[in-house]
Amino acid sequence: MADLAVITGASSGLGVKFLESVIHRYPQLDEYWIIARRKERLEKLAEAYKDKKIVPIEADLGDEKLYDKISERLEKNKPHVKVLINNAGYVKSGMFSDMKQEDILSMISVNVKGMTMIQKTFLPYMGKGSFTVITCSVSSFAPVPCQTVYSATKKYIYYFGRALREELLEKEINVLLLCPGNMDTEMNPKGQQRQGRKINRLPFLDMDILTAKALEKAEKGKGVYTPGTFYKFYRVVSRIFPSLWLMKTAKKFY
Numbered sequence: 001m002a003d004l005a006v007i008t009g010a011s012s013g014l015g016v017k018f019l020e021s022v023i024h025r026y027p028q029l030d031e032y033w034i035i036a037r038r039k040e041r042l043e044k045l046a047e048a049y050k051d052k053k054i055v056p057i058e059a060d061l062g063d064e065k066l067y068d069k070i071s072e073r074l075e076k077n078k079p080h081v082k083v084l085i086n087n088a089g090y091v092k093s094g095m096f097s098d099m100k101q102e103d104i105l106s107m108i109s110v111n112v113k114g115m116t117m118i119q120k121t122f123l124p125y126m127g128k129g130s131f132t133v134i135t136c137s138v139s140s141f142a143p144v145p146c147q148t149v150y151s152a153t154k155k156y157i158y159y160f161g162r163a164l165r166e167e168l169l170e171k172e173i174n175v176l177l178l179c180p181g182n183m184d185t186e187m188n189p190k191g192q193q194r195q196g197r198k199i200n201r202l203p204f205l206d207m208d209i210l211t212a213k214a215l216e217k218a219e220k221g222k223g224v225y226t227p228g229t230f231y232k233f234y235r236v237v238s239r240i241f242p243s244l245w246l247m248k249t250a251k252k253f254y
């Protein structure tokens with residue numbers, strides 16, 4: 001039985017860093033499945049780690065037929081999924097009234113439906129000692145105006161991950177919710193401007209450090225990891241202060 005790691009959203013940003021950290025921490029795994037739409041990016045990554053069996057899977061998580069196809073593949077090979085990094089996500093910021101329908105639907109279909117169905121599809125192949133890291137966000141701690149849909153999808157992820165972790169405790173499968181703030185990726189490039197004003201002014205996180213720590217914490221059975229002192233502080237504040245006050249403050253950073 002092959003031991004696997006699976007990483008979604010592996011074609012850029014945090015997913016690429018996760019692949020690096022997973023290979024570093026678990027070099028003995030038989031296969032590393034990397035999932036995203038941009039096939040050429042996945043193939044380049046497979047080239048870069050020639051000594052490992054990297055399996056690129058070109059897939060759109062919004063395509064509901066995908067999950068049956070993955071299930072058939074799993075059923076045939078019956079692997080053991082040791083590590084599942086459920087990371088793919090999509091964001092579009094701006095006033096809800098100005099948003100395009102396709103962006104709204106993409107956020108719901110990748111962040112909510114895709115994340116849920118990836119977990120459902122791989123779970124039967126996880127066992128004692130396996131774990132999943134689900135990429136959530138600090139946007140799940142309080143509603144974020146101008147990220148109205150995105151923050152709502154991340155709240156869904158937060159509740160989903162917390163409840164699933166509780167369900168899986170007896171099976172000794174851990175679920176870690178990773179709740180990062182700003183990271184310099186395609187989704188949120190450092191120094192991005194809107195109308196001549198820098199928009200992402202809060203601290204940026206080091207993805208090498210946070211992916212390594214996320215794996216360590218997931219392995220140890222932790223449930224939530226918020227990297228960085230500033231964002232840890234925000235998490236505490238979000239539990240104490242009313243969300244109306246937090247929303248008004250968050251609006252100033254938009």
Ligand SMILES: NC(=O)c1ccc[n+]([C@@H]2O[C@H](COP(=O)([O-])OP(=O)(O)OC[C@H]3O[C@@H](n4cnc5c(N)ncnc54)[C@H](OP(=O)(O)O)[C@@H]3O)[C@@H](O)[C@H]2O)c1
Nearest residue numbers: 009011012013014036037038060061089182183185187188
């Ligand atoms: N960057 C930040 O500041 C930040 C902060 C908090 C949380 N996050 C979360 O971190 C996670 C990773 O994002 P990132 O920052 O690394 O952004 P990114 O560089 O834009 O990466 C997003 C990844 O998701 C994949 N993806 C998007 N739509 C997909 C679809 N329909 N089907 C399959 N794969 C899809 C993309 O691959 P393809 O385009 O090749 O399909 C890409 O690999 C997300 O869940 C995001 O919400 C990011």
